[in-house]
Amino acid sequence: MTHCYLSIHGHFYQPPRADPFTGRIPREPDAAPYANWNERITAECYAPLAEAGFFERISFNLGGTLARWLDKNAHPVYERILTSEGAYYHTYGTTNGLAQPVHHTILPLARRRDKICQVRWGIASFTYRFGHLPEGMWLPEMAVDYETLGILTAEGIRFTILSDEQVRGDLEAGAGPYRVRLPGGGEIAVFVRDRALSNALSFGMPDPGEMDDWLSDYVDRRCRKDGLVLIATDGETFGHHHRQGVEVLGRILSAEETHGYELTALGRHLRDHPPGVEVEVVENTAWSCGHRLDRWIVGCDCTPGDSRWKGALRRALDNLACDIDGIYIQEARRMGADPWALRDAYITVVLGQLDGPTFLAEHSLNGLLWPDQERLLWLLEAQFYRQRMYASCTFFFDDLDRHEPRYAIANGIRAMALIRYATGDDLTVGFRRDLGMAVSGRTGRTGAALLEEILGKGRLW
Numbered sequence: 185m186t187h188c189y190l191s192i193h194g195h196f197y198q199p200p201r202a203d204p205f206t207g208r209i210p211r212e213p214d215a216a217p218y219a220n221w222n223e224r225i226t227a228e229c230y231a232p233l234a235e236a237g238f239f240e241r242i243s244f245n246l247g248g249t250l251a252r253w254l255d256k257n258a259h260p261v262y263e264r265i266l267t268s269e270g271a272y273y274h275t276y277g278t279t280n281g282l283a284q285p286v287h288h289t290i291l292p293l294a295r296r297r298d299k300i301c302q303v304r305w306g307i308a309s310f311t312y313r314f315g316h317l318p319e320g321m322w323l324p325e326m327a328v329d330y331e332t333l334g335i336l337t338a339e340g341i342r343f344t345i346l347s348d349e350q351v352r353g354d355l356e357a358g359a360g361p362y363r364v365r366l367p368g369g370g371e372i373a374v375f376v377r378d379r380a381l382s383n384a385l386s387f388g389m390p391d392p393g394e395m396d397d398w399l400s401d402y403v404d405r406r407c408r409k410d411g412l413v414l415i416a417t418d419g420e421t422f423g424h425h426h427r428q429g430v431e432v433l434g435r436i437l438s439a440e441e442t443h444g445y446e447l448t449a450l451g452r453h454l455r456d457h458p459p460g461v462e463v464e465v466v467e468n469t470a471w472s473c474g475h476r477l478d479r480w481i482v483g484c485d486c487t488p489g490d491s492r493w494k495g496a497l498r499r500a501l502d503n504l505a506c507d508i509d510g511i512y513i514q515e516a517r518r519m520g521a522d523p524w525a526l527r528d529a530y531i532t533v534v535l536g537q538l539d540g541p542t543f544l545a546e547h548s549l550n551g552l553l554w555p556d557q558e559r560l561l562w563l564l565e566a567q568f569y570r571q572r573m574y575a576s577c578t579f580f581f582d583d584l585d586r587h588e589p590r591y592a593i594a595n596g597i598r599a600m601a602l603i604r605y606a607t608g609d610d611l612t613v614g615f616r617r618d619l620g621m622a623v624s625g626r627t628g629r630t631g632a633a634l635l636e637e638i639l640g641k642g643r644l645w
């Protein structure tokens with residue numbers, strides 16, 4: 185029987201759900217009998233996978249918002265994930281976890297300095313949770329461009345995952361890893377997931393009783409001697425999207441001998457099988473939409489209805505971000521700080537490793553008078569919320585008048601409030617003007633109306 189390698193990568197992620205004003209998650213009635221979706225998906229997916237020890241056997245990335253929520257609200261599950269990764273690391277001397285940019289931003293659409301920040305914050309978050317550096321990074325929606333890949337390598341990341349339709353070249357070597365040369369010099373390793381195979385699991389989850397046949401049909405015939413077969417999908421596929429997914433995953437993980445494959449994770453596979461073949465990346469593509477990055481820019485046929493709100497909302501967020509950055513740069517420089525280096529380091533405060541004054545002291549800014557220190561900390565906190573506006577889900581769905589775009593606007597409001605505490609500047613007028621051009625095709629409401637509604641309530645819900 186052919187001996188090949190199989191790796192299953194789960195992308196475990198939940199968008200932020202907490203009200204940016206109160207920090208609380210509201211009751212989500214459609215998640216009943218649970219209080220909200222995080223609780224429900226934990227019960228259906230994260231908890232059973234963790235309890236079964238699967239995080240020691242698969243490859244995975246755990247998004248920052250989800251990790252934080254699990255840590256606080258389902259601590260035994262969080263602990264189990266960390267322990268499983270630790271056991272893997274101890275056994276193989278390499279991690280089976282990948283880092284993830286903190287706010288799940290579509291990186292090719294971000295400015296270079298924001299890409300760098302998201303990547304650095306992702307690496308710092310991984311290191312904080314798992315106690316060692318990551319080797320690979322998951323790109324949100326697998327959205328890719330060469331600038332992003334160049335930043336990953338500059339930050340010490342050795343590999344990422346793309347889908348087979350996102351690369352050009354000879355893919356005879358299965359999932360690779362392949363070598364991708366970067367325009368500015370250097371290279372990065374790319375694992376290429378088998379899209380058809382991954383989709384067969386994500387969208388046609390087999391019955392656990394049929395797994396022997398399924399593995400013969402789908403995995404055995406993809407096995408090439410010493411080659412790697414890679415399934416990469418949303419982690420929630422197992423147990424949440426498909427109830428039988430936990431059992432199916434268990435069957436795949438325990439069929440190594442019968443089906444002649446050996447389970448592996450990507451860092452370990454890269455160490456033992458350095459990339460030979462070179463491929464090119466098809467820039468500005470993603471795994472979840474075949475229309476380049478249109479889904480997050482102007483809309484595409486993947487969603488019904490009028491999607492012109494996407495471009496208008498993005499413009500409103502970009503203008504607000506530009507205003508917030510202008511104030512931040514001016515104030516930070518006035519106080520003798522390097523604005524972007526300071527922002528990249530600020531993740532230590534977000535993670536709770538340092539309090540604000542200690543953080544400033546570590547950056548030799550404790551000589552500032554307290555009002556200036558306080559001002560700088562508010563401006564840094566505004567940078568956190570201003571980046572969170574760009575979570576990929578803001579633009580993913582069909583309409584403006586729904587939870588995700590509203591959430592982005594609320595984060596903008598939170599950032600504007602912090603700017604106002606810091607400098608007295610009121611950015612609301614410009615944001616309202618720009619949001620007035622984003623119109624819901626379903627309800628006719630504008631982004632400005634959503635802004636007014638949130639401002640009127642003083643909270644998101």
Ligand SMILES: [Zn+2]
Pocket residue numbers: 473474475478479484485486487
């Ligand atoms: Zn599309």
